[in-house]
Amino acid sequence: MIRIEKLHKSYPIGKDSLHVLKGIDLHIKEGEFVSIMGSSGSGKSTLLNIVGLLDIHDEGDYYLNGQLIKDLNEKKAAILRNKFLGFVFQSFNLISYKTALENVALPLYYKGMNRKERLKVAMDYLDKVGLKDWASHLPNELSGGQKQRVAIARALVTNPKVVLADEPTGALDTTTTDSVMDLLKDINDEGMTVFVITHEEEVAEQTKRIVRLRDGIIISDTPTKAAKAL
Amino acid sequence: MFDLDRWREIFQSINKNRLRSVMSGFTVAFAILLFTLLFGVASGLGNFFKSAFADDAQNMMFVRVWKTTKPYKGLQTGRAIQLKNTDYNYITEEYEDKIQYQSARVYKNFSIKYKNDASSYSVTAVHPDHQFLEKTIMDEGRYLNERDLREKSKVIVIGRLVKKDLFGEKPALGKRVNVNGSSFLIIGIFSDEGGDNEERKTYIPISTAQMMYGNNDYISQINLGYNPNLSTDAAIAFGKKVERDMRKKLNIHPDDQSALSVRNMAEANKFVSILMFALYLIIGFIGSGTLIAGIIGISNIMIFVIKERTKEFGIRKALGATPGSIIGMVVQESVLITTLAGYFGLMLGTYILSAIGNSLEEKYFIKDPTVSPGIVIGATVILILSGLIAGYVPAKRAARIKPIEALRAD
Ligand SMILES: Nc1ncnc2c1ncn2[C@@H]1O[C@H](COP(=O)(O)OP(=O)(O)OP(=O)(O)O)[C@@H](O)[C@H]1O
Ligand SMILES: [Mg+2]
Numbered sequence: 254m255i256r257i258e259k260l261h262k263s264y265p266i267g268k269d270s271l272h273v274l275k276g277i278d279l280h281i282k283e284g285e286f287v288s289i290m291g292s293s294g295s296g297k298s299t300l301l302n303i304v305g306l307l308d309i310h311d312e313g314d315y316y317l318n319g320q321l322i323k324d325l326n327e328k329k330a331a332i333l334r335n336k337f338l339g340f341v342f343q344s345f346n347l348i349s350y351k352t353a354l355e356n357v358a359l360p361l362y363y364k365g366m367n368r369k370e371r372l373k374v375a376m377d378y379l380d381k382v383g384l385k386d387w388a389s390h391l392p393n394e395l396s397g398g399q400k401q402r403v404a405i406a407r408a409l410v411t412n413p414k415v416v417l418a419d420e421p422t423g424a425l426d427t428t429t430t431d432s433v434m435d436l437l438k439d440i441n442d443e444g445m446t447v448f449v450i451t452h453e454e455e456v457a458e459q460t461k462r463i464v465r466l467r468d469g470i471i472i473s474d475t476p477t478k479a480a481k482a483l
Numbered sequence: 484m485f486d487l488d489r490w491r492e493i494f495q496s497i498n499k500n501r502l503r504s505v506m507s508g509f510t511v512a513f514a515i516l517l518f519t520l521l522f523g524v525a526s527g528l529g530n531f532f533k534s535a536f537a538d539d540a541q542n543m544m545f546v547r548v549w550k551t552t553k554p555y556k557g558l559q560t561g562r563a564i565q566l567k568n569t570d571y572n573y574i575t576e577e578y579e580d581k582i583q584y585q586s587a588r589v590y591k592n593f594s595i596k597y598k599n600d601a602s603s604y605s606v607t608a609v610h611p612d613h614q615f616l617e618k619t620i621m622d623e624g625r626y627l628n629e630r631d632l633r634e635k636s637k638v639i640v641i642g643r644l645v646k647k648d649l650f651g652e653k654p655a656l657g658k659r660v661n662v663n664g665s666s667f668l669i670i671g672i673f674s675d676e677g678g679d680n681e682e683r684k685t686y687i688p689i690s691t692a693q694m695m696y697g698n699n700d701y702i703s704q705i706n707l708g709y710n711p712n713l714s715t716d717a718a719i720a721f722g723k724k725v726e727r728d729m730r731k732k733l734n735i736h737p738d739d740q741s742a743l744s745v746r747n748m749a750e751a752n753k754f755v756s757i758l759m760f761a762l763y764l765i766i767g768f769i770g771s772g773t774l775i776a777g778i779i780g781i782s783n784i785m786i787f788v789i790k791e792r793t794k795e796f797g798i799r800k801a802l803g804a805t806p807g808s809i810i811g812m813v814v815q816e817s818v819l820i821t822t823l824a825g826y827f828g829l830m831l832g833t834y835i836l837s838a839i840g841n842s843l844e845e846k847y848f849i850k851d852p853t854v855s856p857g858i859v860i861g862a863t864v865i866l867i868l869s870g871l872i873a874g875y876v877p878a879k880r881a882a883r884i885k886p887i888e889a890l891r892a893d
Contacts, residue, residue: 307801307887327882328805335803346798346890350499363803368488407802 254415254446255281255304260313262299273299275469276313281448283414286441288457289450291466297450298419300466304448305338305417306330318414335363339408341418345400347392347407354379354388357407364411378406382436398429405436409445416440418449422456434459493816503791507784507817508824511869514777515825515862518770519832519854525766527839527852532755534850542583542713543616543748544722546574546705546729553736564733564742568693568700573732574707574725581721584708586613589692589701593663595641595685597649604645605684606662608692616706617675619686624656624671631670631688638691639667642682643674662687665695715753722747774862778869785817786877796881797889806882813881817874818867825866829859 262274273296281287289297302308303315306325315322318337325333339360340346347356354375361371379385382402392400401421408416418437422430434456441447441461449460457463461480465473497504548564571587589608594601613619614626622643631638639662646655659666667687675681693700707725709718726745727737735742789796796809836852881889 302887305801307890308885327800328807331800331803331805334801340801342890346794346801348795348798350495359799360802362488362492363799363805363808368491411803 254283254285254318255279255448256314256316257304258314260300260303260315261311262296262303262308263311273469274303274310277469277471279464279471279474281415281446283446284441284444286438286447286461287449287464288460288462289448289464289466290452290454290457295466296469297466301417301419301448301450304415305340306334331363335360335411337414339411339413339416341401341404341408341416341421343420343423345392345397345404345424347400347403349392352389352391353384353395353403356392356403357410360407360411375406375410378410379403381409382406396429397425398432401425401429401433402436405433405440409440413445415446415448418447420450420452422451422453430456489812489815492812493819496812496816497820500788503784503788504820507781507788508820508827510780510784510824511777511821511866512824512828512831514773514780515828515866516832517773518862519829520835521766521770521773522854522858523832523836523839523852524849525762526854527836527849528762529759530852531850532759541748541752542708542711542718544707544709544718544725545746546707546725546743547746548704548733548743549741551735551739551742553739553742555736555739556734558734562742564735566702566705568702570729570732571702571705574705574729577728578721578725581710581713582707583710584612584615584706586610586616586706587689587702588613588704588706589689589696590703591663591692591696595645595649596661597658600649601661602648606639606687606692607684608687608689610689612708613686613706616708617681618677619673619675622672622674624669626671626673627686627688632690635690635694636688637665637667638670638688640671640673640686641669642684643672644679644682645685646672648683663695709749713749715749715756718749719747719753722749774865774869778873781817781821781869781873782876785813785873789813789877789881793881793884793889793892796884797886797892800886800889809882810875810878813878814871814874817878818870821866821870821873822863825862829854829862 257277257279260274260277261272263270263272277300289300291297299308303310304317306317306322309325317333348359351359354372357378358371358375361374366374376385376388379388382405384399384402384406387395387399387403392403395403401424405416405421408418416437421437422433425433430453437447437449438459447460449456451457458477459479460477462474462476464471546566548566551558551560551562551564554560566587568587571585575582575585586609591606591608592603593606594603595606609627610632611627611629614621619626619640624640626640627638630636639660641655641660649655649660650658655669655672658669660669661667673682689702709721713721722745726743729735729745730737730739730743733743796804799809800806833854836854839849839852
C-alpha cells in the first residue's frame, strides 16, 4: 500500500537547510496498523505529511497504492487525497461553522456526490462512531473525544485506502483516548490500513507494528505484543 | 456557476460570518452610493441647463437691427436700420438648405377688448413657422397658416392667460375680439413652457399686420431655425455668414454689432455642451476614483478574510479540495457580496435621487437628477468585475499556500 525508499526531506531555514528525514525505507502493506514513535522533532509529522501528500519529499521514491508519487501538481494531489487517504489530526480540524454531519459529508462534496446521498452516507458513519444524535451540533458544542470521533468519521466517509492520524489522542484524556483507539482498531479489523503517530507507549502498544524514529532515521521496526498474540 | 451545492456552501459561509460579509459589502455599497449620487447630481445640473433653454427651439437664430454706430461708405452713424420683406425673402432664397423654419416678427402692444373687458397685450405679427421656433403649444384650435397669410385674414391666436383674463372659464374659440379697433376672430389658444409672460402674448398673421400698420413691408426681427442636421460648429459658422451677408446687403460696416447682429442658440448650445462635458469629466474622474477606492477596500477585506480562513482552506484541501475549487468558491462569494451590496447602494442612491426630485432646482440648479440605464448597467458590470478582481487576487494567493502550511495556520 505504502512503499518508501531512501526518502529524504529538508526544510530551508534562512540560508541553511534542516535535514529532517535522512533516508527512510518503509513498507506498509494493505490492512496493517502501524504506529510511529520518536522524540519531538524526530520527523514523525514530516513523514506522515509526505505520505499524506500534504508535503513533498526531496529525494527517494514514494509509491502510494503502487503509483509513483512524483511531480504531482496540487490538483492531482487533491484528487488522490480525496480518493485514497483519510486524515485525523491532533487538533481535530473540524470546520467551526458546519455541523458534525456537514463536516463528515464535506469530503463527499469534493468527490462530487449529490447532497442527499452524501448526507445519508455521512449519517451512517456518524452512527458508526456513535454520534448519530449529535449530527446537528456544531463542533464547539462537542467534547474533545466527540470531536475526534467526528473527525474519524470524516476520514472514513470516502472509504479511503489508508487512514493517517497525527497524534489523534494527543489532546484527549485516558478514557476518551481508549474510545478513539477502540474505534481505530475496529476500522483496522475491517481491513483498513491505519497509520498513526503517537507519543504514548500505551497507544502504540494497541497497534500491530511500531516504527521508531530518531533524528530522521528509523531505529527500530517491530511488531507489538498485540500483533504476536494473533 | 449554477452548481447548487457550491451556492449552498457560499450562502452558508456568508450567513455564518455575517459581520465579515456585511463589512466587505458596506465598502462597496458606499462606493456605489456615492457614484450614483454624483452621476445623478451631474445629470440634474445638465437637466437644469437644458430646461433653461427649453422655452425656444434649440436651433433658433435671430437677426436683430437697431442703429449704426460706425460710418460706412459715406453713410452717417446713427442711421436706423429697417428690415423689410425683401430681406426676409433674400434669406429664404440664399440659405434654403440651411434653414428649417423661418418667421418674421413685428412687435406691437394693443388694447384687446371683449365685451366690456379690455387690457393691453403684446400682439406679435408672425409667419406660421413661428409656432415651431417659439415652441408654442396649441391647447385649442389651430395656429396661423399660409392661407391666413395669403388672405390677410383678421385672425388671432391668444395665450392661455389672455383667454383667462378676457373670458374666464367661458369658451373663447370662435369668438371675436377687438384689437386696436379692428375685429379679429380667435382661431386658437396656446400655452408656452416659457412662463406667464409668454402666455400673455397674442399672434396675428404678418401680412394682416403690415396692411393694418399703414400698408408697409416692415419687419422688426427675422427668426430662423437652422437645419438641425448642421453640427454646432457649422451652425455657428452659418450664423456668422448670415450676419456678414446681411450687413453687406444693408450697407452696414462689417463690424457694426449694434446695427445688425445675429443671435445664435448654437453658441449657447456649444457653451452648455462644453460645460456638461467638463462636468461629466470631473464627475467621471471622482466617480471612478470612488469606485476604485471601493474595489481596493473590498480587496483588502478579502485579503484579511482569506487570511482568517487559511486554516479552513487547508482542511478543505486535505479533504480533497482542488486549488481551483477554493479560488472558485472565494471569487463567487466575493462577486455575490459585491453585486448584492452594490445593488443595494445603487437602489439607495436612485431612491435618494428620486426623493430629491426637483426640490433643489431653485437653490442648487439641480433638476430631476437621475442615473441613466447605461450608467446603471456600466456600474453593474464594474461591480461584478470588481468582485472578480477583489476575490481572485487574494484567492489565488490562498490557493497557492501548501496544504501543510495552511493547516498549521491559526
Ligand atoms: N515547515 C517547516 N519549516 C521548517 N522547519 C520545519 C518545518 N516543519 C517541521 N520543521 C522542523 O523539522 C523537524 C521535524 O518536525 P516534525 O514536525 O516532523 O517533528 P515531530 O517528530 O512530528 O515532532 P512532534 O513530536 O513535536 O510533533 C523539527 O525540528 C521542526 O522544527
Ligand atoms: Mg508532530
